Amino acid sequence: MTAYIVRRLFATLPVMAVVALFVFFLLRFAPGDPAAIIAGEDATAESIAAVRAKLGLDRPMVEQFVVWTSQLLRGDMGVSIFSNMAVTRLISQRLEPTVALTLSTLFVAVALAVPIGVLAAWKARKWVDRLVMGFAVLGFAMPVFVLAYILIYFFAVQWQMLPVQGYQPMKEGFWPFVESLILPSVALGITYMALIARITRASMLEVLAQDYIRTANSKGLATDRVLLLHALKNAAVPIVTVIGIGIALLISGVVITETVFNIPGLGRLTVDAVLKRDYPVVQGLILVFAGAKVLVNLIIDISYAFLDPRIRY
């Protein structure tokens, strides 16, 4: 297993190199010029050119790429063109809110979706099942931002139970921290919940039709033991896979959720950096996201071995 993990970690290096290459050149080929944005509305073309030269953006693209990669190899992601702040600092400032939002969403989604998926499979083709599936269709169909605005309108503006926006770090109080995450987690978690509930149901239905489940039922085992120990454990591999795939969904969902709920996380940093053409920040963020995705995939793959003893690396 250790050799497998080491091999997989080494395999991430070419993946990251390809990501770096693509990100760098795609950004440069995309229209837009940070110097023009920095110089502002009333700047002349001369002034923009002078800013561009000072930022080194007038140099050949290959030269810029070599400079950036050599910095990267030294662990330096560069500095923001706008704020002059190190990209690593900008990312670390924004990491906590995104991690908190992602984990709380994962928690909400998995804690609710797996039981209702199991319940739907157990009560297949009954009203509970239809209700769960109806919820899943609605969860998929409703865009995150629409749900977010509905939640804000009722829970924050009308009933004033929760804040409209913002993020409170845990160090500023546990309840404000939780309070600031409830609406965003629910808004972001619904789609994810719908996805996991559907897969759990489908996977459970397949397992529940197996002979060993019939045997377990014939032995007179309690329903909860049959469902949770015999069926769910064997249905877990596709569920865990979809949780892993869902993390990619979460990353894209975080961008919208953070914008609507004004959470200063990596998603908003990405949108702002793209709109402002802050190349070093976008490049750094994409590398971080790619690294996170590779890492999640690795964790999911490793978890298979624990869930299914037949899988060995």
Place this chain on the structure above:
Amino acid sequence: MFNRILAGAVALAVPFAAAQAQAPAQEKVLKAVMHADVRVIDPVWTTQTIANIHGALIYDTLFGNDADQKPQPQMVGKYEVSPDKLTYTFTLRDGLKFHDGSPVTTKDVIASLKRWGAKDGVGQRLMGFVTKMEPVDDKTFAMVLKAPYGMVLESLGKTSSSIPAIMREKDALTDPQQQIKEAVGSGPYIFAKDLWVPGSKAVYLKNKDYQPRTEAPSSFAGAKIPGVDRIELVWISDPQTAMSALINGEIDFYEAPPNDFVPLLEKARGVKLLKTGKIDSTQGFIRLNHLQPPFDNVKARQAMYYLINQEDFLRAIVGNPKYYKVCPALLTCGGPYENAGGREWMKEYNPKKALQLLKEAGYKGEPITVLSASDHATITPATQVLIQAMREAGINVDAQSMDWGSVVTRRAKKDPPAQGGWNIFVTTSGGVGSANPVLHTWIGAACDKGLFGWPCDAKIEELRNAFGMAQTEEERKKIATELQARAMEQVVYIPFGQWDTPLAYRADKIDGIVPNTGLAVLWGITKK
């Protein structure tokens, strides 16, 4: 089991609750959402309005414009002008100190003015007249001109584009094309760089050592008395969320709510709206590329006037007539130099005539490239109205949809449209800057050295210079009328009206709001 979970949760929560209970008495914090986020800390390096709002909080200026847009001494205690109007002698008032505790000296002032004068358009014009600036002592310096220039004080007190912020000499010696690394000023608030999260929040702490002037506050003039302990410029990019946060009392001040939200905010409990000062906040206009056909021909440019019905644009952008004004002029209506020069060009909306005049100017149906911003609250609808009018006239429109960031890049290209250039883009300008022919850079026609579109007309530049050198208000008004008539004839740009973006704030929580004239004045706001 349940009891054990509950006990664990309580054990976790108690330390947090205790920490909160021990927190010091709450400081007075103003939470303001501005029109953009503070990403650049150098107000000279960029002309972005938000960088200048940030700059106006932490830096002081030699002069400050009052509510009537008249420059009044701010850092300057007294000044003298020689009888030949060639030498200005300025003496700094007592008690001026930078946030690091060092005194403000004339060395700092001269270095700051030189940097600003090398970068800012108005500063460059002023420095064109300045032969030397030299210190007399630590508090007095002389500015010597080669010819009398009537806009010296107006330039030093200006609030549009880059303000002439007075920095420490060591910061001011930074190349003007590079951003300063430390934002240390001598103004009423101190920038808390450690608390700055670009794209989210910029924090300013009250400068307890600041010694305000004794005169009554009036916009950028008079006493700048810090009203709260801390100002947080919070960036909420989603306007719907910002509006909800204001209604919910999570923020105190919303600088530029989109006009669509004004009816909702008017009804919201505790929220008040405040119209801008005597001058509307924004002027919208269409810029034609004078370098490329068909608009390299003045007749083709003039034909475009017949496609503009300002009401169509203003209804699309603002809606409520209470907040907009039809103004077929280049110098701001309601401003001191509002005049009738050249208005006759915009009397008639007639698409057929526009096409006919275009054809007479040699237009043969070639595609006309319009840079169409897709993500701007006002420029996007205005561009759509223009495109529709052009299509109705039968003009072959090549509408290139892109984000605003791409528009500002592409508009700097002088190439033909087919090679990445352009023919038309739509933009806006601040009403205060557009009120003065010298400060209003878009009215200029300095060819290659001018702004995008590159109008080229020696007469316009002569008139702008003459305005700057005029010594009486009467003379200035006469020149302003002549200038506007000439600029309208040459079509430096086509205005499509003026509008007001009201400020929205929690009247139950804050006080001391002043109308926004160019830059938001935040230092005088107090918390109830």
